[in-house]
Amino acid sequence: MKTEGKPTLRRDARRNQERLLTAAAEAFREKGLAVPLEEIAQRAGVSAGTLYNRFGGREALIDAVMPELVAERMNEAMRRAEAVDDPWESFVTYVTVLCEQQADDPAFRDAISRQLQDAPELTARCTAELAKSVRLLERAQRSGTLRPDVTSDDLMLLIFTNALIVRETVESNPNAWRRTLSFSLAGLRAGCGS
Amino acid sequence: MKTEGKPTLRRDARRNQERLLTAAAEAFREKGLAVPLEEIAQRAGVSAGTLYNRFGGREALIDAVMPELVAERMNEAMRRAEAVDDPWESFVTYVTVLCEQQADDPAFRDAISRQLQDAPELTARCTAELAKSVRLLERAQRSGTLRPDVTSDDLMLLIFTNALIVRETVESNPNAWRRTLSFSLAGLRAGCGS
DNA sequence: CCATAAGTTGATGACGGTCTCAACTTTGGC
DNA sequence: GCCAAAGTTGAGACCGTCATCAACTTATGG
Helix, strand or coil, X not given: CCCCCCCXXXXXXHHHHHHHHHHHHHHHHHHCCCCCHHHHHHHXXXXXXXXXXXXXXXXXXXXXXXXXXXXXXXXXXXXXXXXXXXXXXXXXXXXXXXXXXXXXXXXXXHHHHCCCCXXXXXXXXXXXXXXXXXXXXXXXXXXXXXXXXXXXXXXXXXXXXXXXXXXXXXXCCCCHHHHHHHHHHHXXXXXXXX | CCCCCCCCCCHXXXXXXXXXXXXXXXXXXXXXXXXCHHHHHHHCCCCHHHHHHHCCCHHHHHHHHHHHHHHHHHHHHHHHHHCCCCHHHHHHXXXXXXXXHHHCCHHHHHHHHCCCCCXXXXXXXXXXXXXXXXXXXHHHHHCCCECCCCCHHHHHHHHHHHHHHHHHHCCCCCCHHHHHHHHHHHHHECCCCC
């Protein structure tokens, strides 16, 4: 009984789809999510039309490629944070690792800082992964080192704004984001804020 | 003896030049420095060609219009800051006023956050005006409330990054920049940082 | 009032990107 | 092997913007 859910994509079509996915991942990685679709098609050894056939356009391609990559990065940050005993340092590690990743991965940076309204999978993954970080945040608060008024929205905002800063400054001033991040983190310590 | 330095611009040409300047100021104010040049020409009741005749292109127009506006805004911030006695609060006022101005003036925001490499007048004015603020910064440091390692470069960076944040968030979340700014300012207080 | 230099115009081309579709090629079941 | 369905192609329409320039218009001095 062949109750296949997939509308049976032809073999060459499947092959092209996969090529496109890996080409997209590469191109995004190198040039960010705004890379011309033509270039992705070229890398995949396929015409632009095919890209539009398989996926509907840029957003769909992003949504197919990025969620996994984003999840990986955020898990890595979590892993590194969990290896740190001190609650405050653990929290700082989490944020810092995410920011470092933004600094050397345009795709990750854009995935987090662009308004990807038409990439529901990606959005979902982001919020899901970020939800996990609440544990770190609350632990730091219980330890009395993180300001009690800081929310996970603030954490999101911090990560988001760092992506903006990185995008505009990495080239000309590769350490600028570290400086601004250090200010923000200092401001999050209990006893420092309003 | 008519030792006129000006190459005697014809009367209508001068009129158009002025119209272009005010049109540009208006358009920049409403839509930011990336507003189509066509639109500026239209507002001035003039063709695009004329704009290219009088000025060489966007950058030159920006350089002709923005320095004064930027200086005004920064003077206003200084004025407001100087009205505050407490050194720390005075410093905070300066920064906050600049950020507020960014929030409701796309032209000012872009003048500060875009890389205007070909607008030397503007760049000069920005650094000149910002130099004045060092007094506020040093006064706050002498009073022991501002971290001693903070430089005027940091101040510039803070203003610059706020412009980025404002640009990307004012529409969807008008108070986001206040939150991030409050973190940064908290982090600048003596005793809070590394 | 005229001549002419100065200035303006808008149609036009280049650009860099997106997106489409009629004609062609490939696949896979028979 | 054949043929219909599935898939691919690439030229071209389209978009918004910048930038140019030959032909036209206007200001100005004599």
